[in-house]
Amino acid sequence: xxxxxxxxxxxxxxxxxxxxxxxxxxxxxxxxxxxxxxxxxxxxxxxxxxxxxxxxxxxxxxxxxxxxxxxxxxxxxxxxxxxxxxxxxxxxxxxxxxxxxxxxxxxxxxxxxxxxxxxxxxxxxxxxxxxxxxxxxxxxxxxxxxxxxxxxxxxxxxxxxxxxxxxxxxxxxxxxxxxxxxxxxxxxxxxxxxxxxxxxxxxxxxxxxxxxxxxxxxxxxxxxxxxxxxxxxxxxxxxxxxxxxxxxxxxxxxxxxxxxxxxx
Amino acid sequence: xxxxxxxxxxxxxxxxxxxxxxxxxxxxxxxxxxxxxxxxxxxxxxxxxxxxxxxxxxxxxxxxxxxxxxxxxxxxxxxxxxxxxxxxxxxxxxxxxxxxxxxxxxxxxxxxxxxxxxxxxxxxxxxxxxxxxxxxxxxxxxxxxxxxxxxxxxxxxxxxxxxxxxxxxxxxxxxxxxxxxxxxxxxxxxxxxxxxxxxxxxxxxxxxxxxxxxxxxxxxxxxxxxxxxxxxxxxxxxxxxxxxxxxxxxxxxxxxxxxxxxxxxxxxxxxxxxxxxx
Numbered sequence: 147x148x149x150x151x152x153x154x155x156x157x158x159x160x161x162x163x164x165x166x167x168x169x170x171x172x173x174x175x176x177x178x179x180x181x182x183x184x185x186x187x188x189x190x191x192x193x194x195x196x197x198x199x200x201x202x203x204x205x206x207x208x209x210x211x212x213x214x215x216x217x218x219x220x221x222x223x224x225x226x227x228x229x230x231x232x233x234x235x236x237x238x239x240x241x242x243x244x245x246x247x248x249x250x251x252x253x254x255x256x257x258x259x260x261x262x263x264x265x266x267x268x269x270x271x272x273x274x275x276x277x278x279x280x281x282x283x284x285x286x287x288x289x290x291x292x293x294x295x296x297x298x299x300x301x302x303x304x305x306x307x308x309x310x311x312x313x314x315x316x317x318x319x320x321x322x323x324x325x326x327x328x329x330x331x332x333x334x335x336x337x338x339x340x341x342x343x344x345x346x347x348x349x350x351x352x353x354x355x356x357x358x359x360x361x362x363x364x365x366x367x368x369x370x371x372x373x374x375x376x377x378x379x380x381x382x383x384x385x386x387x388x389x390x391x392x393x394x395x396x397x398x399x400x401x402x403x404x405x406x407x408x409x410x
Numbered sequence: 411x412x413x414x415x416x417x418x419x420x421x422x423x424x425x426x427x428x429x430x431x432x433x434x435x436x437x438x439x440x441x442x443x444x445x446x447x448x449x450x451x452x453x454x455x456x457x458x459x460x461x462x463x464x465x466x467x468x469x470x471x472x473x474x475x476x477x478x479x480x481x482x483x484x485x486x487x488x489x490x491x492x493x494x495x496x497x498x499x500x501x502x503x504x505x506x507x508x509x510x511x512x513x514x515x516x517x518x519x520x521x522x523x524x525x526x527x528x529x530x531x532x533x534x535x536x537x538x539x540x541x542x543x544x545x546x547x548x549x550x551x552x553x554x555x556x557x558x559x560x561x562x563x564x565x566x567x568x569x570x571x572x573x574x575x576x577x578x579x580x581x582x583x584x585x586x587x588x589x590x591x592x593x594x595x596x597x598x599x600x601x602x603x604x605x606x607x608x609x610x611x612x613x614x615x616x617x618x619x620x621x622x623x624x625x626x627x628x629x630x631x632x633x634x635x636x637x638x639x640x641x642x643x644x645x646x647x648x649x650x651x652x653x654x655x656x657x658x659x660x661x662x663x664x665x666x667x668x669x670x671x672x673x674x675x676x677x678x679x680x681x682x683x684x685x686x687x688x
Contacts, residue, residue: 209574263577265559
C-alpha cells in the first residue's frame with residue numbers, strides 16, 4: 147500500500163503536513179492562535195520559537211496526539227485525528243523518559259519497535275524485519291552497539307537509536323523534537339549531516355521543532371517562526387531583523403557566516 | 411519422595427505458588443517500567459475491600475474481590491487518561507478509599523476473623539482445588555496476553571506518545587494491563603496475602619532489571635525469579651513452620667540482594683579491567 151501510494155505522488159510541491167487556521171486552548175489559555183502554514187514534500191522545515199511559544203503544542207497537533215480546538219491539521223491530505231498510515235511518519239521525540247532509568251531494552255529492541263504494523267500474536271517469539279533493523283542501525287552508525295542497553299548510552303547515541311527507530315519505518319515524513327538538545331557540537335554536526343543525507347538520498351521530508359536559530363539558518367530550507375501565531379514563514383535567509391525581534395521580543399540580528407557552509 | 415510432596419495440600423500450594431510467581435512478574439515488568447508499581451498496592455487494598463464485602467454478605471469473597479479490582483483498575487486508568495488526577499494521586503485516592511471502606515465494613519462485621527486473617531497474610535496451605543484452577547486459568551490468560559501483546563506492551567512502557575504514533579492503541583493496552591493486574595492480585599491473595607502481593611509483582615522485576623540485558627530477557631528472568639521465590643519460600647515455610655507469604659517475599663528479596671551484588675561486582679570488574687573507562 148505504502149509503496150504504491152508513494153509512487154502515485156508527484157515529487158516536490160505537495161504538502162505532507164498542513165495547518166489550516168489552527169487554534170488550541172489549554173483550558174482558558176490560548177497556546178496556538180490561528181496558525182496556517184504547510185510543510186511540503188522534500189523540505190527540511192523548521193518550527194522555530196522561544197520557550198512557551200506553542201511549538202511543542204503544534205508538534206503534538208501535527209502528530210494527532212492532541213486535537214485542535216478549532217481549525218484543521220492535515221497529514222498527507224488526511225485529518226490528523228483520523229490519520230492511520232503511521233508507517234509514513236517517523237517521530238523522534240526530544241527524549242524518552244524511560245530510557246534514562248534502568249529500562250532494559252537494547253538498541254536493537256528499541257529499533258525493532260519501529261517495525262510495528264499492528265498486533266502480532268507471535269511478536270514475543272520472532273523478530274521480523276531483522277535486516278531492516280540492522281540497516282537502520284547501520285545508517286545511524288550504531289551497528290556495534292546494537293546489543294547495548296539504551297539506558298547505558300550517551301544522549302547523542304540514544305538520539306540516534308530513536309532516529310533509527312523512526313527510519314526503520316521507511317517514513318515519508320520525519321518529525322523531530324529538539325533533535326540535538328544536550329548533544330555536543332561534533333555529534334550535532336554528525337546528526338545534521340545524516341539528516342541532510344536522508345533528505346537528499348531518500349527524499350524524506352524533515353520537520354524539526356527547535357529554538358536553535360543557528361541550526362535553522364544552517365540546515366532548514368523553510369522555517370515557520372511561531373510565537374503563538376505564525377510570525378514568519380518562508381526561507382530562513384529571507385527573515386528580517388524585525389520579524390526575529392518580534393519572535394523573541396528583544397532586538398535580534400542574524401549574522402551569516404560563510405564558513406559554516408563552505409565545509410559541506 | 412520427600413515428605414512435603416506426599417501431601418495433596420502441599421502439592422497444591424507449590425503449584426499455586428509457582429503459578430502466581432510466574433504471572434505476577436509477567437505483568438509487573440510493564441508496571442514497573444511505567445513507574446506504576448504502586449498500582450499493585452492500590453488494587454490489593456481494593457481486593458481487601460472486596461473480600462470484606464464478600465465476607466459480610468456471605469458471597470464468594472474472591473469473586474467479589476475480582477469484580478471490585480476490575481472496576482477500580484478501569485477507574486484508575488480513566489482518571490489518568492482523562493487527566494482528571496495525576497497518576498500517583500489517583501492511585502493514592504483509590505488506596506485510601508478502599509482501605510477506609512474495608513476497615514468500616516470489618517468493624518460492622520464485628521472485627522477480624524480467621525478468614526480475613528488468611529486474606530491479609532496469605533494461607534497457601536488452605537488453597538482449595540477451585541482456587542488452584544482459578545489461578546491456573548488466570549496464568550494461562552496472563553501468559554497469552556503478555557506474549558500476544560508483547561510489542562504493544564513494551565512500546566507503551568517505553569513512551570506512550572511514541573507508541574501512539576506507531577499506531578498502538580495505548581489506552582486500550584493500559585486498561586487491559588490494569589484489569590489483568592487486578593485479577594492477578596485477587597488470585598494471588600491466597601498465596602502471599604493482600605499486604606505482600608505487591609512485593610511479588612515488583613521485587614522479582616527489580617532484581618531482573620539489575621542483571622538482564624534486553625526486554626525479553628528481563629521479562630523471562632523476572633518470571634523465573636518469581637517461580638523460584640515461590641517454590642523455595644513455600645518449601646522453607648513448610649519445614650521451618652513459618653508463614654508462607656512472608657517466606658516467599660523474603661526469598662524474592664534475597665534474589666534482589668544477590669542481583670544488586672552481581673551488578674555491583676560486574677561494574678567493579680569492568681573498572682579494574684578498563685580503568686580508563688571510569
